[in-house]
Structure formats: C-alpha cells, structure tokens
Amino acid sequence: MQVTETLNEGLKRGYTITVPAADLDAKVNEKLTEAQPEIEMKGFRKGKVPMALLKRQFGQRLLGEAMQEAIDGATTKHFEESGDRPAMQPKIEMANQDWKEGDDVHVTLSYEALPDVPEVDFSGVKIERLTVEPAEADIQEALESLASNAKTFKTKKGKAAKGDQVVIDFLGKVDGEAFDGGAAEDFPLELGSGSFIPGFEDQLIGLKAGEEKDVEVTFPGEYQAEHLAGKAAVFECKVKEVKKPAEATIDDELAKQFGAESLDALKEQISGRLVQEYQGAARQVVKRQLLDQLDDLVSFDLPPSLVEAEAAQIAHQLWHEENPDVQGHDHPEIEPTEEHKKLATRRVRLGLLLAELGQKEGVEVTDAEMTQAIMNQARQYPGQEREFFQFIQQNAQAQQQLRAPLFEDKVIDVVLEKADVTDKPITKEELQAEVEKLEEI
Incomplete structure (x- = not known):
C-alpha cells in the first residue's frame, strides 16, 4: 500500500492511496481461509468446500469488504503517523472510476487539518470580576412582586x-x-x-x-x-x-404561601436567589471580557470549512429569530453576510483555542455534571422527562450540545485562575447596564 501527497497548502491536505490488487486478493483469501471450516454447502461436508468454489460464491462481497478495510486502515495509519487532525469529515473518493477486479485501487483523500494553536501568555490578561450584593430595596421589591401575584x-x-x-x-x-x-x-x-x-x-x-x-x-x-x-x-x-x-400583606402568612416558614425565611430565600441571578449575569460579563482579550492575544490559520459552516449556522439561527413563524428548513436559501463570517471567524478561533487549553489542562466533563445538565434540561419538558432522557442517551449530537458549554465553562475557570483578576463591587443597575451592552454586541 502506498500513500502519496498531492496537496499541502496552508491547512489543505491531499493524498492518493494505492492498494495493490495482490494485497486485496491476499486479504480475500485470508478471509475465506478463516471462514472455510464453518461453511456448509450442498454436496460437500462442513469445512470441505473447495476454495475456488468459495471464492466464486463469496469473492465479490469479500473483495468489497477487503477494499474498505484497506482504505480505512491506510487512512487511520496516515493520521496516526502525520499527527493531523481533520477539521471535518475527510473526503475519500475512487480515483479510477473504471476499476475492475484485478486492478490496483486508487483513492483520493482530502481534508483540512486543524491548526497548531500557539501557547498563550496569560500574564497580561486583566479581568474585573463584578460583584453585587442584594440591597434591602431589591429584596423589598421582590417581596412586593410576590405579594401582587399572591x-x-x-x-x-x-x-x-x-x-x-x-x-x-x-x-x-x-x-x-x-x-x-x-x-x-x-x-x-x-x-x-x-x-x-x-x-x-x-x-x-x-x-x-x-x-x-x-x-x-x-x-x-x-x-x-x-x-x-x-x-x-x-x-x-x-x-x-x-x-x-x-391585597396581600407582606407577613408570615404570605411567606407560607410560597413555602417558607416565616417572612424572615422568605427574605433569605429571595436574597439567595438574587445572589445567584447577579452572579450568573456577572459571569457572562466576565466571560465576554476574557474572550475579547483572548481573541486579541492569539492569531492562527483557521480551516475555511469550519468558518463557512459556522457562518451558515449563525445566519440560519438569526434568520429564524427574525422569522419565528417559519419552522424547519422550508425557506429561501440564506446567504451569510460579512458580519456573519466575521463572527464565525471569532467563534471558531476561540473554540479551537479553548479546546486546546482544555486538553492541555486535562479538563473533563464528569458523568455527574452531564447527568445534572440533562436533568436541568428535562425540566423544560414536564411529563416527558423519561422520553427526553432516552433521546439524549440515543443521540450523540444532543449529548455534545449539552457537554460543550459545560466544557467551555470549566476551561474559562482554568484561564481565570491564571489571569490577573480583581473584584469590583457594583450596583444592580450598573450590572444591568453591562449586560445590556452584551446584548447590543
């Protein structure tokens, strides 16, 4: 078997793989010899069917299997030896379309390799971590809202x-x-x-x-x-x-309507909920700060196919947000704009960078974390939780969609540990203003 390089430009790679006919024939004979003792055929005892007859009966099917195994093996060996990681599914095609039994097999292998991600110096990354403590007025506002709904x-x-x-x-x-x-x-x-x-x-x-x-x-x-x-x-x-x-009175009786033992206990619950809300919003602001700085810190070639696919997905998603009544793909072809491509470039670059950082740091999403994520998602489908669990278990793509943000958040935490982070106390109104800025970007 021979592998010949035909293209090496940037991240684009091309190869021709040649499988000699003699190798295929030997592989077919090996398969027939292995199966012969168990084969029964009319007129022959078990295991005594002549090889020539077996080859005439099963040769074509086994030849196809041998060809596929040879190509798969050569492809796997190539990636192991070259260290290349394809950005998307490699394209494999028969080069000699008029192939017939007895000819050598020539196939072409083409793909875009994932780039080498450079090391990042985090010493210059400075992050302001926003902190907000619930004010008494915030808690009172929440109580009044509960009272109006009770x-x-x-x-x-x-x-x-x-x-x-x-x-x-x-x-x-x-x-x-x-x-x-x-x-x-x-x-x-x-x-x-x-x-x-x-x-x-x-x-x-x-x-x-x-x-x-x-x-x-x-x-x-x-x-x-x-x-x-x-x-x-x-x-x-x-x-x-x-x-x-x-009109509901803000007292212990109101608290009991919402499952709290007393008004003080309800206030503690509200305070805890507000803390979680503020921390979640502040986390998004900090994450944007960090990603903006990382985007400026690194520069490397990107696989065009990944950028194009991401741009198409962004354009498709935004189109559906603007046209919520249209379901599925029954709509005109959506062409990504330059703005979509710019955003796609940023996402792909940061995605590859975070993936590389996560791999180097040994970041993993545990089974317990995945289970918790599935449970959280399942709550959105009351009465259909079991069906949702089964869907996730049987759908690798859906599992990856849940795992990806968990992995990204854990990598973000690792990077924040390496960066220069200072806490900055702000008000609820200031936090809301920062979140609104994110929505405008």
Missing part, C-alpha cells in the same frame, strides 16, 4: 362580580343524568378566570351567598373527555360564599 380573597356581602371568588357546590348533568367528575363541594371559583367551561362563570355573576342557579352550558367540541364533547349540560349550583380580592 391572590387572596375575603368574604363580602352582596352580589358576585367579575374578579370575585365564589365558593360553590355544583352537580352537572347531561340528559338529566349526573356524570363522573361533574360534582364538587366548597369549590373556590374565580369569576373571569376562564378555568371552567365557556359561559359557566358568567352565569354566576350577580348571585349572592345562599342563592342557587341552574347553569346551562355546552361542552366544547374538542373537550378532553370525548363522551362529553359537544354535549349540552346543566349544572345545579349553590353559592355558599362570595369573596372579593384582598
């Missing part, structure tokens, strides 16, 4: 109005017969909430405590209970209490 009601006299809550007993009937799930006692219903069948709540407006009314409605045609869909029903209702909305 609806409470207090008993009132007079007629029920839209927005009031009525406590009712009801019994639903279809064709005069009660149906399963159509009855309840002391049921709290906010009028105007739309939580009941259309038209139900409106018919209770104007009733007082102690009054009764037959509410007549028709179940929607697409109702979840198919045996009730589209049918007329009568609900015998008795109003037991009418309540009006009451």
Whole structure:
C-alpha cells in the first residue's frame, strides 16, 4: 500500500492511496481461509468446500469488504503517523472510476487539518470580576412582586362580580343524568378566570351567598373527555360564599404561601436567589471580557470549512429569530453576510483555542455534571422527562450540545485562575447596564 501527497497548502491536505490488487486478493483469501471450516454447502461436508468454489460464491462481497478495510486502515495509519487532525469529515473518493477486479485501487483523500494553536501568555490578561450584593430595596421589591401575584380573597356581602371568588357546590348533568367528575363541594371559583367551561362563570355573576342557579352550558367540541364533547349540560349550583380580592400583606402568612416558614425565611430565600441571578449575569460579563482579550492575544490559520459552516449556522439561527413563524428548513436559501463570517471567524478561533487549553489542562466533563445538565434540561419538558432522557442517551449530537458549554465553562475557570483578576463591587443597575451592552454586541 502506498500513500502519496498531492496537496499541502496552508491547512489543505491531499493524498492518493494505492492498494495493490495482490494485497486485496491476499486479504480475500485470508478471509475465506478463516471462514472455510464453518461453511456448509450442498454436496460437500462442513469445512470441505473447495476454495475456488468459495471464492466464486463469496469473492465479490469479500473483495468489497477487503477494499474498505484497506482504505480505512491506510487512512487511520496516515493520521496516526502525520499527527493531523481533520477539521471535518475527510473526503475519500475512487480515483479510477473504471476499476475492475484485478486492478490496483486508487483513492483520493482530502481534508483540512486543524491548526497548531500557539501557547498563550496569560500574564497580561486583566479581568474585573463584578460583584453585587442584594440591597434591602431589591429584596423589598421582590417581596412586593410576590405579594401582587399572591391572590387572596375575603368574604363580602352582596352580589358576585367579575374578579370575585365564589365558593360553590355544583352537580352537572347531561340528559338529566349526573356524570363522573361533574360534582364538587366548597369549590373556590374565580369569576373571569376562564378555568371552567365557556359561559359557566358568567352565569354566576350577580348571585349572592345562599342563592342557587341552574347553569346551562355546552361542552366544547374538542373537550378532553370525548363522551362529553359537544354535549349540552346543566349544572345545579349553590353559592355558599362570595369573596372579593384582598391585597396581600407582606407577613408570615404570605411567606407560607410560597413555602417558607416565616417572612424572615422568605427574605433569605429571595436574597439567595438574587445572589445567584447577579452572579450568573456577572459571569457572562466576565466571560465576554476574557474572550475579547483572548481573541486579541492569539492569531492562527483557521480551516475555511469550519468558518463557512459556522457562518451558515449563525445566519440560519438569526434568520429564524427574525422569522419565528417559519419552522424547519422550508425557506429561501440564506446567504451569510460579512458580519456573519466575521463572527464565525471569532467563534471558531476561540473554540479551537479553548479546546486546546482544555486538553492541555486535562479538563473533563464528569458523568455527574452531564447527568445534572440533562436533568436541568428535562425540566423544560414536564411529563416527558423519561422520553427526553432516552433521546439524549440515543443521540450523540444532543449529548455534545449539552457537554460543550459545560466544557467551555470549566476551561474559562482554568484561564481565570491564571489571569490577573480583581473584584469590583457594583450596583444592580450598573450590572444591568453591562449586560445590556452584551446584548447590543
């Protein structure tokens, strides 16, 4: 087998691989000899089928296997010996399209090699790590927001109005017969909430405590209970209490509505949540500072195919953000702009740099970290968590999409340890301004 270089320009590589016909024939014979003892054929005892007959029967298929194995082996050996790492899937093609059995096999191998990433001197990297402590006013603002969302009601006299809550007993009937799930006692219903069948709540407006009314409605045609869909029903209702909305008080009772034992405990929870939010936002600002400086520190050739693929992905993603109603790929061809290509160049350069740094520092994403990431993502699909886990387990690309940001963040942490980092206390408003700057870039 012979490998001949045909192209070496920048990161582009080209080779011709020649596999002699004699080597292929020897490989076929080796496979037949290995399989012969187990082969049975009519007219022959097991293991006694003549080699010539075996070759006529299985030779073509084994020749194809031998050819593929030879090419794969030569390609693997080439990358091991050259040290090249292809940027994308290498292109392998038959050079002699009119090949026939007995001819040598000539294939072409072409690819773009990943570049050598230069060493980086981090001594000049200076980072301001932003720190924000929740102010009492921030905690109070969050409490007031919780109070405004915590609806409470207090008993009132007079007629029920839209927005009031009525406590009712009801019994639903279809064709005069009660149906399963159509009855309840002391049921709290906010009028105007739309939580009941259309038209139900409106018919209770104007009733007082102690009054009764037959509410007549028709179940929607697409109702979840198919045996009730589209049918007329009568609900015998008795109003037991009418309540009006009451403004929530910021006290221990409010805290208990949100699972805290006391108001002080709720304040601690809010403070902890705000700290996490501020740290997350500050982390993005610090990360941008670091990446901007790294981008200025290093310069090396980039594989054009990687830049082109990244630019196309950026253009495609931004187009869909601007056209959210369009699903899938049923849209005009999207041409990357110079701005897309500029951003792609930065991303590819930094991606290769961080990958190289991570490899040198032995950075790895643990199984526990991956499991936690999958669990966090699965929460976005309530009721379908098991299906999501199975999808991730069976999809290598989806696993890589989850692993990549985890790996990047761990490399960022390694680099920050080497950089000159100083803490800079700022206010919440100043942090928000910094985050808004990131969104404008």
